Amino acid sequence: MVIATHGIDLTLTTPALAGEIDRLETEFTVPTEKLNTVIEYFIEELNRGNEDGTDPTGIPMNVTWVMDYPDGSETGEYLAIDLGGTNLRVVMVSLLGNNKFTTKQSKFHIPVSMRTTKNRDDLFDFIASCLQDFLEEQNPNGIPKDAMFPLGFTFSYPATQSRINSGVLQRWTKGFDIPNVEGEDVVPLLMEHVHKRGLPIEVVALINDTSGTLVASRYTDPLTEMGCIFGTGVNGAYYDRVANIPKILGKLEDDVPSTSPMLINCEYGSFDNRHKVLPRTSYDIQIDNESPRPGQQAFEKMTSGYYLGELVRLVLLELYGKGLLFKDYKPASEQAQNLKTPYFLDTSFLSIIEADETENLSETLNLFSSKLFLDTTLEERKFTKKLCQFIGTRAARLSICGISAVCKKMNYKKCHVAADGSVFMKYPYFPERAAQGLSDVFGWEGLAEKDHPIRIVQSEDGSGVGAAVIAALSHKRQAKGLSLGLKL
Ligand code: GLC
Numbered sequence: 001m002v003i004a005t006h007g008i009d010l011t012l013t014t015p016a017l018a019g020e021i022d023r024l025e026t027e028f029t030v031p032t033e034k035l036n037t038v039i040e041y042f043i044e045e046l047n048r049g050n051e052d053g054t055d056p057t058g059i060p061m062n063v064t065w066v067m068d069y070p071d072g073s074e075t076g077e078y079l080a081i082d083l084g085g086t087n088l089r090v091v092m093v094s095l096l097g098n099n100k101f102t103t104k105q106s107k108f109h110i111p112v113s114m115r116t117t118k119n120r121d122d123l124f125d126f127i128a129s130c131l132q133d134f135l136e137e138q139n140p141n142g143i144p145k146d147a148m149f150p151l152g153f154t155f156s157y158p159a160t161q162s163r164i165n166s167g168v169l170q171r172w173t174k175g176f177d178i179p180n181v182e183g184e185d186v187v188p189l190l191m192e193h194v195h196k197r198g199l200p201i202e203v204v205a206l207i208n209d210t211s212g213t214l215v216a217s218r219y220t221d222p223l224t225e226m227g228c229i230f231g232t233g234v235n236g237a238y239y240d241r242v243a244n245i246p247k248i249l250g251k252l253e254d255d256v257p258s259t260s261p262m263l264i265n266c267e268y269g270s271f272d273n274r275h276k277v278l279p280r281t282s283y284d285i286q287i288d289n290e291s292p293r294p295g296q297q298a299f300e301k302m303t304s305g306y307y308l309g310e311l312v313r314l315v316l317l318e319l320y321g322k323g324l325l326f327k328d329y330k331p332a333s334e335q336a337q338n339l340k341t342p343y344f345l346d347t348s349f350l351s352i353i354e355a356d357e358t359e360n361l362s363e364t365l366n367l368f369s370s371k372l373f374l375d376t377t378l379e380e381r382k383f384t385k386k387l388c389q390f391i392g393t394r395a396a397r398l399s400i401c402g403i404s405a406v407c408k409k410m411n412y413k414k415c416h417v418a419a420d421g422s423v424f425m426k427y428p429y430f431p432e433r434a435a436q437g438l439s440d441v442f443g444w445e446g447l448a449e450k451d452h453p454i455r456i457v458q459s460e461d462g463s464g465v466g467a468a469v470i471a472a473l474s475h476k477r478q479a480k481g482l483s484l485g486l487k488l
Contacts, residue, residue, distance in 0.1 A: 008357060010382045016324050017383050027281045028390035030397045032440040034279060041277045042405035050245045057273040059266055063248055064211050065164040065485050066263035070219045070469045072099035078468035082154040085174040085232030086110060088127060090134040091464030095472055099220045103464050106134050116177045123178055128193035135199065149201045152467025155186055156209040158267045163485020164474050167206040173269060174233045174306050177292045204471040208265040210237035212466025213459045217418030219469050220460055224416045226406055231421025234304040236402045237265045238410065253483035268402045269300030278302060283314045303399040305423045309345030311391050325380055338372050347423060350388040354428045361385060396433035404441050407454055418459035431456060
């Protein structure tokens with residue numbers, strides 16, 4: 001496995017720990033041949049999802065009803081919200097045409113307890129209250145009486161859409177688990193609270209963050225063929241042709257030819273829910289078994305930011321249990337329980353350790369003592385750094401399988417893949433490792449990364465601008481009298 005160690009010698013001297021790290025390296029390494037097997041099966045699942053998409057063990061390939069490519073000429077003022085895993089962002093986007101736009105935005109932290117609240121109204125009223133705060137802040141002299149704000153709602157969960165401005169939640173992902181939302185159209189659920197607060201807002205488009213990322217980047221860069229998120233969750237979107245999506249053929253209005261493009265939100269976090277090809281370790285199996293939705297999001301559970309810290313924690317805890325790590329650790333005080341608390345470590349824990357290039361790994365030392373109340377030896381810190389490298393590298397290499405599968409299926413030889421998400425933006429070496437994975441799979445050895453034919457590039461601010469561009473595209477279609485959903 002190619003791992004940058006940046007001059008720090010990470011060789012372990014304790015034989016038992018050295019043995020464990022070798023075992024873990026074998027378990028977490030994904031050789032190129034395995035990537036190729038995964039990609040082949042991935043293509044099968046993408047095609048199967050386009051044929052049917054209702055099989056809960058497959059990739060849904062959600063039809064989004066975005067049937068036009070943006071060309072950068074779209075204009076207008078749109079309100080956008082992005083309900084992600086961690087934050088809610090409210091954005092006012094001015095599309096200026098000429099591939100240009102400006103944004104004004106506010107970010108609201110989603111309280112952790114909100115993810116699993118027992119009352120769905122808590123969530124939708126929270127969103128409406130953020131919209132209200134934002135509009136009041138933007139309009140200090142009061143919201144104009146005759147205003148009506150067109151809203152692009154980025155809802156980053158799998159939704160079945162019969163038309164562009166509605167969407168029935170298929171299932172929660174990324175640790176969200178709120179009753180009575182699965183199986184419901186989330187637009188009326190939000191609008192109930194928007195109306196209660198008297199806000200002049202109309203939902204023009206419900207979109208996924210991957211679709212937003214793709215369309216926002218395509219607005220400024222016509223080479224963009226895919227939008228991907230490497231964040232709390234993992235997913236990708238691309239444009240297919242209607243003719244390649246058997247599940248909607250015969251259900252379309254006459255104005256949609258079979259040659260029409262159709263943006264597909266793959267929802268490939270659920271790739272290989274049947275556990276046929278992914279190289280799962282005992283830690284992955286434990287995460288799945290203990291999650292609120294066992295058997296779902298198999299690919300996401302091995303690659304996304306929501307789970308990386310938990311993977312590290314499970315390994316550390318196992319080795320502590322075997323008496324090989326943290327021998328003086330006395331989990332007596334409440335704080336010292338942190339290592340034993342599920343999901344206590346988030347991806348920033350790995351990021352800090354991977355970025356630590358001090359000779360004695362002193363940033364790692366401080367991190368262990370401040371977060372876990374653990375005094376560590378240099379040997380333990382080296383062990384943990386290697387572990388983070390294995391888990392971070394595996395995530396990057398596996399996550400390019402979705403991109404490779406779409407590019408192979410669509411025969412894209414040269415394109416940009418717009419990427420967003422906290423892992424892509426903040427995790428050290430993630431973009432380099434992902435590029436290396438693509439190079440291994442497509443055989444670009446010897447080519448500098450900037451010359452790779454398929455490049456993962458940082459997206460334009462996907463969630464806000466993408467929602468606005470999609471809203472603008474819908475308005476254009478509406479003005480032309482074209483359809484925006486299934487045949488009525
Ligand atoms: C999860 C969601 C998906 C989203 C992704 C990235 O996989 O199900 O809709 O795109 O996370 O946020």
